[in-house]
Amino acid sequence: MSAPSKTTGQKDSAVGNLKETVGKTVxxxxxxxxxxxxxxxxxxxxxxxxxxxYAEGTADRMTGKKDSVVGAVTGDSSQQYAGNVRQEKGERQQEWNK
Incomplete structure (x- = not known):
């Protein structure tokens, strides 16, 4: 079984509505x-x-926050930056999937 897809779901929802309407009409x-x-x-x-x-966004947000903090504590600015980017990506993904 493949992962759920918003696109496939939207197509099936629309086609289903059309079939239902036509079926009722005729x-x-x-x-x-x-x-x-x-x-x-x-x-x-x-x-x-x-x-x-949303769950994937949560995981990215949490992992990014951890990496950002570890980078800040250890003085690794590239890890801190990468962590901030991943955290922001997770936040956007959560917002998009509310």
Whole structure:
């Protein structure tokens, strides 16, 4: 099984909505039901991708903070800088996946 994807989830959600609408319009109850199911699966995949992205952002933020502090304490400015960059990356990733 592949990792959850916001893009795939959005596609499935939209296609599911379309199928449901068409199914309801033409009286094809099976198509409408499959559309509802595809839409729900797409929304679930979007939420799973956001959760995974937020968790990855948390890990980057924490590791970056640790590296920044260790770099500052040891006087290693390149480690401190790399830590700050990773921490900021994690913060952006968390914000994007709220």
């Amino acid at each position: 009286g094809a109850h099976n198509m409408a039901q499959r559309g509802r199911e595809q839409h729900a699966a797409g929304e679930a995949e979007i939420n799973a991708a956001k959760t995974q992205g």
